[in-house]
Amino acid sequence: MLSELEPAADDAADDAVDDAAAVEPADVVPHPVEPARPESARLEPVEQALIDRLWDFADAGASAERFRAASDDPTATPVGRAVMATQLARALGLQGMADEGFQVLDAVPGVFDGDVPAEVRARVALERGRLLVGERPAEAVPELTLAARAAAQAGSVFLVLDALHVLALNDAGHEEEWAAEGLDLLEGRRNARTLRWGIALHHNLGWFKLDAGRAPGALAEFERAVEFADRYGSAEQQQVARWSVGRCLRVLGRTDEALDLQRSLAELRPDDPYVQAEIEALTAGEPTIEA
Secondary structure, three states, X not given: OOHHHOOOOOHHHXXXXXXXXXXXXHHOOOOOXXXXXXXXXXXXXXXXXXXXXXXXXXXXXXXXXXXXXHXXXXXXXXXXXXXXXXXXXXXXXXXXXXXXXXXHHHHHHHHXXXXXXXXXXXXXXXXXXXXXXXXXXXXXXXXXXXXXHHHHHHOOHHHHHHHHHHHHHHOOOOHHHHHHHHHHHHOOOOOHHHHOHHHHXXXXXXXXXXXXXXXXXXXXXXXXXHHHXXXXXXXXXXXXXXXXXXXXXXXXXXXXXXXXXXXXXXXXXXXXXXXXXXXXXXXXXXXXXXX
16 A cells, blocks of 8 residues: 555665564663664664563553653663653553643654654654544544654664554554555564564454454464464463464354364463353353453
């Protein structure tokens, strides 16, 4: 849909940046970032690893406090403070504080004396788009499209994929096109942190197809999500991806396979309510918890 979304940076350079971003946070030492850099320059590769370290999506409040402190750190570079401010806005949105999140994003350009770097513009647009999804959905897609364009201009494959996956969830009527564009962009990538986006892209596309009554196609997407999760994802992502396969198998009438799969998941996590609901549905016909 946006042919120019292939980042301008060459693959080798991009993968080198992504490889650095994938280092475990404890092993990362931040590098200073000069504020006056060319438009095509990207953030130092440690930035995403530092963001990962500060995030706890199960506790948005605590995450917000960490990002607030990081965005106010007088020893940080303008780029570093700006990036942390965008994550503060996201954490505020997860707490239902979208208005405050918008205010934080509106203040980001003021961090810079001159032009705002493309990657910072991409992050601001991306987080504004995420906030708009819950507040004013009609305005979200243009903002997310802007984020994808700015990320491509900055040469950030990671951010392009983030924007594409949010577009695939929220641009009604174009879900498959955005997902396909993201999956095309993953082709030939070598870094595990970047390839992890394959989990979300395939998984979300699977749910789109399942909700549309296209269960066979959905199963293929869920199975691809499992493959990506096993290679590049967390234990939580592996669990969720397999649960979705089981859910789809039940829709397809392959109940014996579905039950075997859900029982294997229950052995790993006996208290998972979604797994237990599926087992009950498969054994007693009771309603399931919908994802």
